[in-house]
Amino acid sequence: QVQLVESGGGSVEPGGSLRLSCVASGGIGVTYCMAWFRQALGKEREWLGSLNWMGRSTVADSVKGRFTIPQDSAKNTLVLQMNRLESEDTAIYYCARGAFQRPCPTPPTDYNFWGQGTQVTVSS
Numbered sequence: 001q002v003q004l005v006e007s008g009g010g011s012v013e014p015g016g017s018l019r020l021s022c023v024a025s026g027g028i029g030v031t032y033c034m035a036w037f038r039q040a041l042g043k044e045r046e047w048l049g050s051l052n053w054m055g056r057s058t059v060a061d062s063v064k065g066r067f068t069i070p071q072d073s074a075k076n077t078l079v080l081q082m083n084r085l086e087s088e089d090t091a092i093y094y095c096a097r098g099a100f101q102r103p104c105p106t107p108p109t110d111y112n113f114w115g116q117g118t119q120v121t122v123s124s
Contacts, residue, residue: 002026002113004095009118016085016122022078022095022115029053033104035111036069036080038091038120045094050104051078058103085122092117 008020020036035050049059049069057069068081078095096111098104105111 002097004097004113004115006093006095006115006118009093009120011121011123012085013124014086014122017081017083018085018120020080020082020093020095020118020120022080024076024078024097029099031100033098033100033111034078035096035098035104035106036078037094037096037108038089039094039117040088040091043091045108046091047106047108048080048093050106052100052102052104060106082120085120087122089120090122091120093120 003026004022004024006022012018031053033050033052036048037045039045047060048063051057051069059067066084070079070081094117095115097113098111
């Protein structure tokens with residue numbers, strides 16, 4: 001069974017940066033999609049970006065220009081680089097794995113393995 005463990009969350013002031021990592025273990029298959037989601041208090045889970053097994057990545061328009069999924073990440077590690085953070089970015093951030101689709105899907109229901117999440121708090 002695939003296991004996903006997020007790390008790198010914490011508290012940061014507005015305008016700061018954080019780098020989140022998600023380490024996968026237990027076998028993730030030959031082809032797959034991996035993605036970052038976040039869920040703020042009282043809101044539904046939001047897709048942020050995805051990476052497929054060939055290393056191709058996309059990010060949501062809502063965070064494009066601030067968030068990136070680095071292309072030099074190891075195959076068993078999913079990274080989310082977050083810059084110029086805002087208070088509205090406060091949420092629990094999750095990584096997820098699902099079967100390969102082209103492009104990688106955005107609905108949370110298309111992913112069947114999830115990490116436990118890491119808290120990101122942006123405040124002054």
